[in-house]
Amino acid sequence: MxxxxxxxxxxxxxxxxxxxxxxxxxxxxxxxxxxxxxxxxxxxxxxxxxxxxxxxHSHKWRNIRWASVIVINALFIVSYSFDVQLVEGALTASRFLGFHMADPNAALQVMLAFKEVMLNLVIGTATVVILWWIVGGRAFCSWACPYHLLAEWAEALHLFLARKGWVKDHPFHRGLRVVLWAVFMTLALLTGYTVFEYINPVGIVSRALIYGPTVALLWVAFLLGIEVFFSRRFWCRYVCPIGLTYGITGAVAPVQxxxxxxxxxxxxxxxxxxxxxxxxxxxxxxxxxxxxxxxxxxxxxxxxxxxxxxxxxxxxxxxxxxxxx
Known part of the structure; x- marks a missing residue:
């Protein structure tokens, strides 16, 4: 223990x-x-x-995982483009074949912001928690998150530049993610707005793929620039509270x-x-x-x-x- x-x-x-x-x-x-x-x-x-x-060196699991990210996000795009109503919404909140699904981190922020426990969010959150508990919590990050895939490619570029001696990694304390998780939850409670969702690259990339690009993609490009030239995997390792929430969810998951x-x-x-x-x-x-x-x-x-x-x-x-x- x-x-x-x-x-x-x-x-x-x-x-x-x-x-x-x-x-x-x-x-x-x-x-x-x-x-x-x-x-x-x-x-x-x-x-x-x-x-x-x-x-x-094998790339078996990497290739399967990349395919998983692409297929999951393609389901949202196809469903919206052809109005087949297979998957509605985006990764942060959606309906799959009529079942509500909600990212636990986003759902908690919404309930804190509105000071209300919403039944649809509770159902959606429970569905997602059970799903990702089975496959291992933070598996969401590497098997479904579109930003994670972009960040992985950015990391490959960072490592190439590092081997050339052109860039250097600047790590941060991993406890920063915990502090920011508390900050964003507090902001939701105090302001009535889900502040994190305005800067969350996961939601930004997901919505851009489904509904078309917006100026918010400049923020995503800025984050990727930090990861390429300054701090390897900056967002996922040190900032993103979504990974922390899913990590708690999957602490005792069957898949290990x-x-x-x-x-x-x-x-x-x-x-x-x-x-x-x-x-x-x-x-x-x-x-x-x-x-x-x-x-x-x-x-x-x-x-x-x-x-x-x-x-x-x-x-x-x-x-x-x-x-x-």
Missing amino acids: KWFLHKLAMMFGAAPRKAGPGEETEAARKIKAFKKTPEQVALRKEIIAHEHEALI IKYDLEKCVHEGECRAVCLVPHVLEITKMGYAQNDVDYIGPDCTRCGLCVDACPQKALTFTVRGIDKIV
């Missing part, structure tokens, strides 16, 4: 740490001791060198990414590609609590770490059922 609470605390900005003496299981202790033997140290170095020479300590050679390829790398500190030598563990609730279930790990130490799984891949 203590280790689970630490994972939750990391979502709110706490720094990752190693498992303490009282938290480490006997199985994990034995594996760590075995890995420190000279033979195993030499073997790990050999494996890592081979991986770097072979450039082993499982980590197998015994298979891991600790080369760090997973952390290099992770969209929220603090959740993968567990893969560092000496950090794991157990021989088999699950990545924390801030994980977006993007699958990049699964693609990047040739040892298959990270896999998608449904807790209590055999692994998916």
